[in-house]
Amino acid sequence: MWGGKGCGAPCDFCRVVVSPEEIEYEVEARLDGEPLLLHFHVRCYDSWRTSRGDPRAGEAPATPGK
Numbered sequence: 055m056w057g058g059k060g061c062g063a064p065c066d067f068c069r070v071v072v073s074p075e076e077i078e079y080e081v082e083a084r085l086d087g088e089p090l091l092l093h094f095h096v097r098c099y100d101s102w103r104t105s106r107g108d109p110r111a112g113e114a115p116a117t118p119g120k
């Protein structure tokens with residue numbers, strides 16, 4: 055999982071495209087055993103992670119270029 059500038063992909067939480075001016079988090083997830091790449095706004099990633107009940111919640115993602 056990593057953060058970077060938006061690449062034009064829609065956020066998988068709010069369905070709004072992450073603009074190039076915004077930081078986007080890419081998260082590798084698995085759905086029915088299939089690898090899946092999810093894109094999130096920073097705020098949406100927090101909401102998604104919380105709603106998902108991820109036991110790793112609280113783990114800070116790396117933010118390159120900072």
Ligand SMILES: [Zn+2]
Pocket residue numbers: 065066067068069070094095098
């Ligand atoms: Zn979003």
